Amino acid sequence: MILQPPHSSTPNPAESDQIISQRPDKPEEACGVFGIYAPDEDVAKLTYFGLFALQHRGQESAGIATFEGEQVRLYKNMGLVSQVFNEDILNQMPGTIAVGHTRYSTTGSSRVVNAQPAVVNTRLGSLALAHNGNLVNASELRTHLENRNYNEFLTTTDSEMIAIAIGAEVDQGKDWLEAAISAFNLCEGAYSLVIGTPEGVMGVRDPHGVRPLVIGTLGTNPMRYVLASETCGLDIIGAEYLRDVEPGELVWITEAGMASFHWSQKPQRKLCIFEMIYFARPDSVMQDESIYSYRLRLGRQLAKEAATDADIVIAVPDSGVPAAIGFSQESGIPYAEGLIKNRYVGRTFIQPTQSMRESGIRMKLNPLKDVLAGKRVIIVDDSIVRGTTSRKIVKALRDAGATEVHMRVSAPPVTHPCFYGIDTDSQDQLIAATKSVEEIAEQIGVDSLAYVSWDGMMLATQDNANTFCSACFTGDYPIPVPERLKRSKLMLEEAKV
Ligand SMILES: O=P(O)(O)OC[C@H]1O[C@H](OP(=O)(O)OP(=O)(O)O)[C@H](O)[C@@H]1O
Ligand SMILES: NC(=O)CC[C@H](N)C(=O)O
Numbered sequence: 001m002i003l004q005p006p007h008s009s010t011p012n013p014a015e016s017d018q019i020i021s022q023r024p025d026k027p028e029e030a031c032g033v034f035g036i037y038a039p040d041e042d043v044a045k046l047t048y049f050g051l052f053a054l055q056h057r058g059q060e061s062a063g064i065a066t067f068e069g070e071q072v073r074l075y076k077n078m079g080l081v082s083q084v085f086n087e088d089i090l091n092q093m094p095g096t097i098a099v100g101h102t103r104y105s106t107t108g109s110s111r112v113v114n115a116q117p118a119v120v121n122t123r124l125g126s127l128a129l130a131h132n133g134n135l136v137n138a139s140e141l142r143t144h145l146e147n148r149n150y151n152e153f154l155t156t157t158d159s160e161m162i163a164i165a166i167g168a169e170v171d172q173g174k175d176w177l178e179a180a181i182s183a184f185n186l187c188e189g190a191y192s193l194v195i196g197t198p199e200g201v202m203g204v205r206d207p208h209g210v211r212p213l214v215i216g217t218l219g220t221n222p223m224r225y226v227l228a229s230e231t232c233g234l235d236i237i238g239a240e241y242l243r244d245v246e247p248g249e250l251v252w253i254t255e256a257g258m259a260s261f262h263w264s265q266k267p268q269r270k271l272c273i274f275e276m277i278y279f280a281r282p283d284s285v286m287q288d289e290s291i292y293s294y295r296l297r298l299g300r301q302l303a304k305e306a307a308t309d310a311d312i313v314i315a316v317p318d319s320g321v322p323a324a325i326g327f328s329q330e331s332g333i334p335y336a337e338g339l340i341k342n343r344y345v346g347r348t349f350i351q352p353t354q355s356m357r358e359s360g361i362r363m364k365l366n367p368l369k370d371v372l373a374g375k376r377v378i379i380v381d382d383s384i385v386r387g388t389t390s391r392k393i394v395k396a397l398r399d400a401g402a403t404e405v406h407m408r409v410s411a412p413p414v415t416h417p418c419f420y421g422i423d424t425d426s427q428d429q430l431i432a433a434t435k436s437v438e439e440i441a442e443q444i445g446v447d448s449l450a451y452v453s454w455d456g457m458m459l460a461t462q463d464n465a466n467t468f469c470s471a472c473f474t475g476d477y478p479i480p481v482p483e484r485l486k487r488s489k490l491m492l493e494e495a496k497v
């Protein structure tokens with residue numbers, strides 16, 4: 001749907017029945033995030049390409065909002081970026097500013113109403129917010145807003161609450177920046193945000209910087225700015241990586257250029273280590289580190305800790321590949337391709353339901369019998385979370401003739417749920433939370449199983465300052481998680497959705 005705010009000029013007839021009017025008194029709708037300020041460019045198309053490169057971060061829905069002065073246009077739907085958008089739609093979205101989102105739901109169900117960006121009307125015009133992360137105080141924030149008579153929520157996401165909180169502060173008389181900072185002080189949890197307004201676009205990271213967000217530049221005269229969850233979102237449009245948005249920083253990009261505000265009193269860098277292990281694309285750079293090189297080092301570390309006799313090392317594509325290459329380099333056991341991935345199937349771990357994950361794996365990976373038959377195989381994956389992938393693959397390798405299957409994992413056992421934006425929110429979903437390594441080995445049917453140690457994983461980061469969140473491996477949460485959220489099986493219920 002394309003939204004037009006009430007203060008917008010005449011609707012574009014080409015937008016037909018997809019145009020919905022927004023009422024001034026209440027919010028209306030719209031985790032890879034992308035944002036751009038570039039009056040001289042086709043911002044909708046550049047955002048489309050940016051989202052295309054960030055597709056791996058969320059496959060459920062996609063959306064773009066553009067600003068042409070006061071007029072905001074929003075288009076969002078369920079599906080992949082290439083399924084949601086086409087040339088026609090993008091051509092109907094002129095503007096100088098755009099904000100985009102690919103969603104992987106963590107708070108709020110996987111429905112079009114919850115797709116982002118979330119658009120809210122304020123005294124100063126509309127704002128469009130794209131969120132990566134997850135609040136741990138969503139229900140408290142909702143109560144706070146309801147107590148201020150903001151009680152018409154159109155979605156069940158935490159993201160909309162942030163947008164409404166900013167709108168409420170604007171309506172109190174604050175400008176965009178003051179309003180946003182006041183609202184962030186009400187938020188606890190993980191949030192990397194890109195927020196479009198008629199004046200400019202903001203990029204924000206929570207005080208721990210749990211989720212990534214980078215700044216790029218486009219052109220030189222005039223120089224324009226781009227925001228993206230990962231550097232691969234900059235590369236695709238030819239933007240130059242400038243730097244990361246810092247934890248607790250807000251960058252405000254307008255016609256005047258980019259201004260920076262360090263609004264948090266206590267920023268403390270705690271980037272999610274699972275971004276480095278699995279989530280991010282290997283061609284991205286995060287915290288000055290190439291993700292590919294990091295994963296290669298993890299594989300080497302794993303081989304130092306847990307090599308075994310075998311004929312070949314194979315990977316679980318896609319994200320297990322760099323670690324498997326590293327393992328092979330360190331152990332001297334030849335690397336081979338044993339599983340062919342159907343390139344038209346996306347990520348299975350981030351599918352919203354277990355049955356989708358199960359069928360996803362069958363469609364995704366097919367063993368190469370001639371490579372595997374009669375071989376002792378070491379299979380390397382980046383992680384075992386629920387055990388869905390490994391169980392099926394091990395069986396397929398044996399069916400293909402592998403005589404031994406040894407699994408090696410380039411992350412420690414995932415024992416604790418993530419409350420900061422990855423959907424492993426209940427402990428009973430995590431195979432390593434209730435089973436020992438031996439029990440997991442038996443369940444997935446391998447001859448041996450070993451994980452890289454936590455120390456080994458941290459060693460591979462080459463980080464001495466403890467700047468990563470590794471709560472999913474340790475239960476040590478850098479942002480306090482309310483007990484009731486920890487106890488709850490489903491965070492969604494707890495967030496009153
Ligand atoms: O134990 P599980 O619950 O199955 O989850 C772990 C698996 O999920 C991920 O792969 P995914 O297929 O999501 O993406 P990829 O193609 O990037 O490897 C990860 O790389 C593991 O292979
Ligand atoms: N994975 C994410 O970053 C999700 C963002 C937000 N919590 C949502 O569910 O829409």
Ligand SMILES: [Mg+2]
Nearest residue numbers: 317318319320
């Ligand atoms: Mg995988």
